[in-house]
Structures are given as C-alpha cells and as structure tokens.
Amino acid sequence: MKRNIIGFIIVCLSVFLYANEEKLPGDNTLVSSEAEIQKLISYDKKKYKYSVEDYFKTPEEDSFRLSPDGKYLSFKKREVDGKVNVYIREISSNITTKVIEEKEQPIGCYMWLNNQQLLYLMDKNGNEIKHLYAVDINGSNERNLTPYKGVNVKVAKLLKKEKDFIIIQMNKNNPEVFEPYRLNTLTGDITLLYKNTNIKEPITSYIFDKDGELRAYVKLENGLEKKLYYKNTESKVFELIHKIQWTDIFSILAFNYNSDNKNDAYIISNLQNDKRIIYLYDLKDKKIIKEMFSNETYDVSGFRTSKKNNYEIQYFIYKGEKRHIIPVSDNYKKLHKKFKKEFKGLEFNIVDETDNEDKLLLYVYSDRVYGMYYLYDLKTDKIEKLLDVMPNLKELDMAKMEPITFKSRDGLTIHGYLTLPVNIKANQKIPMIVNPHGGPQGLRDSWGFNKEAQLFASRGYATLHVNFRISGGYGKKFLNAGFKQVGRKVMEDIEDGVSYVLKQGIIDENKIAIYGGSHGGYATLMGLAKTPDLYACGVDYVGVSNILTFMDTIRPTWKPYIKMMKNIWYDLDDKKEYEIAKTVSPVYIVDNITKPLFVVQGAHDPRVNINESDQIVRKLRDKNFDVPYMVKYNEGHGFKREENKLEFYQAMMGFFAKHLK
Secondary structure, eight states, rough: OOOHHHHHHHHHHHHHTTTTTTSSHHHGSSSSHHHHHHHHHOOOOOOOOOOOHHHHSSSSSEEEEOOOOOSSEEEEEEHHHHHHHEEEEETTTTOOOEEEESSSSOOOOOOEESSEEEEEESTTTTTTEHHHHHHTTTOOOOOOOOOOEEEEEEEEOOEHHHHHHHHEEEEOOOOTOOOEEEETTTTOEEEEESSOOOSSSOOEEEEEEEESEEEEEEEEEEEEEEEEEETTTTOOOEEEEEEEETTTTTTEEEEESSOOOTTEEEHHHHOOSSEEEEEETTTTTTEEEEEEEOOSSOEEEEEETTTTTTEEEEEEEEESEEEEEESSSSHHHHHHHHHHHHHTTEEEEEEEEEESSSSEEEEEEEEEOOOEEEEEEEEEEEEEEEESSSSSSSGGSSEEEEEEEETTTSSOOOEEEEEETTOOTTEEEEEEEOOOOOOTTTTTOOOOOOHHHHHHHTTTTTEEEEEETTOOSHHHHHHTTTOOTTHHHHHHHHHHHHHHHHHTOOEEEOOOOOOOOEEHHHHHHHHHHHHTTOOOOEEEESSSOHHHHTTTEEEEEEEGHHHHHHHHSSSTSSSSHHHHHHHHGGGGGGGOSOOOOOEETTTTTSSSHHHHHHHHHHHHHHOOOHHHHEEETTTBBBBHHHHHHHHHHHHHHHHHHHHHH
C-alpha cells in the first residue's frame, strides 16, 4: 500500500515537471521511490578517503580546445549549481568569457568553426535527436542552425576555405537515412548536396575531400553488401569500384594530398588479411600501391598527417594492450622523443592543434592519472601545463589496470584487464565486479583511467574487464566468432575470464558481482540467469532483457541495418534462431534469477527502450522478488546529468555494500 501511494505521488510530480510530454515513458508504477533509493544508498556506511563525488562530480574545467589561430583556449566549466557552460580564454591576456550557457539541456560536444564562431550539439533529455547550434565568441548571436522537429544532425566536414560554411548530414527528408547539406552558419540556409532516395539501397556514408567536394559514397545493398562508389578526377562520374560483404572492411580514411595523382587515397582494409591494414591505394585503377602499416595481433586504428608539411604522415596508431603511436615523419619523431621524455611513464595524445600547427594541445594520462592538459608552443619550444582535470585523485592512491590474457574453453585467445585495490593484504581474498562492455560488436575495453574501476577499487572491489569474442580491434575472425553467440559463447568468454582470475587465488568466489550498461546490462541479466551460482548480485544499466522486443523497437536510423543486427544477434524470422533468441532472453528465463538485482534506466533511451527494463522488473516483482528500480525521466542511453550520475553510483555502492561486504 505504501509503495502504491509513493508511486502515485512520483507520477503526479513527474507529470507536473514534464507537462510538455504527452505521456511519461514506461510503467511509472514500477519505479522505486526516492525513500527506497535513499535506503539503498545508506548501506554504504563506511567512510572512505574518496567519495563518489570525488570520482563522478563534473570536473571544474575540461574539454579544452584551441581556436584555429591559437589566440584562444575554449573549455567546459562546471558552475556551482552543477551546470556546465563553455568559456573561452584569450591566451595573451587571460581574459575569460562565457560563450555557451547550459539551460534546460546539457551541452553536447562543441567545436571551433572558425576564429569567430563555435558550434555545439544538443539533444532533449537524452533522446539523441541532436540539433546544431552556433554562437559568436563573445557569447552573442546564439542560434539553432537545424530547427527541424524530429530531425537528427551529424557534422560531416568543416570547410577551412569557406569559414562560415559547414557540411552536415540530416535525416530531414526520410527518418531512416541521412543526406548531406551545405550549411551557412550565419544565415542557417541549407543546400542539399546529394539525394538519398533509394531506401532499398540507401547511402550509408559520404566521403568528402578537404575542399568539401563529394568524392565517394557507400551504398548498402540487400542490407548486407557494401558498394563503394568513387568519382575520379577525370570522368567526374560516380562509378562502382568495390563490392564487399558487410563483415569486411574497405574504407577510405583520407585522400593523399601529398601525391600528384589525385586518385590516390589511404584506405583501411581487411580483405587481404584477418587484421585491418592501412594501404596507399589508386581509386581510379583499383589497385594497391603499397602497404603502409599493419600489426600481426591487432587491427590498425589510423594515422595523423601534417598539412604544414605537405600532408606527410606523422604517425600511425593501433590499440593493443595500450594505445600505441608509431612515429613516421622526421618532424614528428623529434616531437615524440620530446614528449616521451617530458611525460615519462605517462601516455599522451594530441587532441587539437592550430591551423598552422604552431601550437599543440596535449592530453596526458595513465591508468592511475585521470588526465592533464598541456599546451606546446613549437615556436618557443615550451610546454605549459594548463590543468590537472581531477587533481583531488592522487596517483599513488589509485589502482593499477593490468592487462590479462587467457584461453576460452574452445581455444580462443581472450584479452582483458584486471584492476585490483591498492594495498591488498597477504592471503586476503577480495570481492570482484565483472564489468562487460556495451555494443557488443566492434567495441572493446581499453587501458587507461577508468572511473568506475577506481571507485570500485576504493571500496575494496577488484574489477574484471573481458574483451570477449565480437569485441573490436582483434581482427575479423575474432569479431565474427561472436555473431549469433550473444548470450551464449560471449557469456562463456566472460565466465572463462572469471575462472582465470579465480585461479590467481585473490578473489572470494562467493562475492562476485556483475554490472554493465547496454549490452553489459544484458550480460548482467543473462549472467544472473545463465550462471546463477557464479554471481552474488548484479546491476543492469540500460540493458536489453528481451531480444524479441528489442528488435521491434529500434529507432528509424537503424532500420537500414536490421539485417546486420540479425546477423549479430539473431534472425527472429528464422524459427530456429527465434527459439535461440528466446532462450537467451533473460525475461523468459527469469525463474533462474535468484540473486539480488538493481535495475537502472533512462526514460528516453532511443537505443534500449525503457520497456526492456520494465519487463524484467515486472516479471521479477510478479514472483515477489525485490528489485530496486531507478528511472530518470530526463536521461537516455546512459546518464549525462551530474545529479543523476551521483545518485546512481551512490545507490550502486550501497547495493554492493549490502550484498558483497
């Protein structure tokens, strides 16, 4: 009775607060009351050196960027009320001006368009339907450049030669496909550059050169084959030059502006090899000129060029156990040597540079250092530290993230990471939280500062990250090995990772939790149902509970890729696969779940509909299973607002304290 009264009050308040919504998403009567969430939080009674706020409070300053001419630094700044605004600071005078103010919605990513304007993206309550805004550097003349209801926008290309123009993509004419537009950022006028009208063979990507000319595009045929069309510099006609299966890679990374042959391009491909390799390729003659870079164990990620030095390649990148930079040019080799000496024992990344490349903005980090910004002036050869993003988190107090490798039960080599608390006592066995990543396809966990793992370590928990089959970066065979194995062999890889760590003798086998978001949330539910004796409890964050309903609620822009999704997950039109999908949908095997579960959801999630969380909560509640259920009605696929993130992690720490301590 008490729950019903509190639930009614929550619904009434929510209706008042979100009066502009026709109907609140989901079944609001299932949501736990504020009192119930606070009770959950209260279980984490012990005082620790670092609080949840220390890890998840928005940094005072972050997201630094350089203006194209290098006269200004822009950055996001947290205000006393928790909102985050964008400021610019004149480097010579140190005068700071607020240019973008957060109002009802958090500001998404932002960028410099030119020396007079900034652009930023913003959606509504996490619905991922973004609009593009512009503002002058004095904070005036703020304007919505894409004021089209229900239309999403993506930034495609900045035009350095036309400073007030940009190329964007919008699904304005059809909600399922994007088309490219040339946008005047002063007037908002748009010009359609290419029509995408064949929904049976939609264009899924557009490739522009540095001057904004459309040089190539990719069509999707039958939902499973990619066709690359290229317009060579002589015929000026788009011609089909490559047709591949969707599981293969043949993509244009950049045109080779260092060559006299305008048809030269750098492409990344796995057609000749299991791993992705970068080649120099003649698009007109359809032939490889030479292999540029490869790695035997990992996919290559990309490279960086220098416009100042005639677009020569500075370095290649690949992600192994850590992120690796392979210097190429003489100019960059000198810089790399300097940075290695300056930031000894730390990783560094060039995150921005001026148009003439005389100033570089560096981000420096490690698994125990959250991150620091440095400004390097090439003219004076001086490196200036701008900011330690989270100075309160002391390096020596933070835990190490150690790479691990083990064999799956069917012989695959699996990579991952294990983070252990600092100062574990001899012969001490500790609790562990298994944290499967989202996706699942193509994503992976990486080495670096992980706020969640550090929070868990501060409470005495180890964290296990497993890059199970279907994770990206390990080659085509490893990725494909996970197709149609979600909930089955993918889960077995996670279980094998747990088994590997248990053999090290440092984990208490009776105190292992599982927590994840998106696919990680699904893996949490599936882990509790598939191996109920392995885990002591679980936290499902915006996770899929029913593959059958999940496939029915995909957003319009995902519809062209439905056949790919059927290959990754399961084809529900096939009777055999339908039955498999049902058996690996936690909502249908809910009786197997016997350990405590905490469910968390953003009401406006466009990727995993709130119905996914409602279903599992309702099913468990129907069998008198207590499930705390947190829903935020101003969030989507993962929480962005500070107050919501803090409450979520506080509640999760209370949940783990209750069931793992």
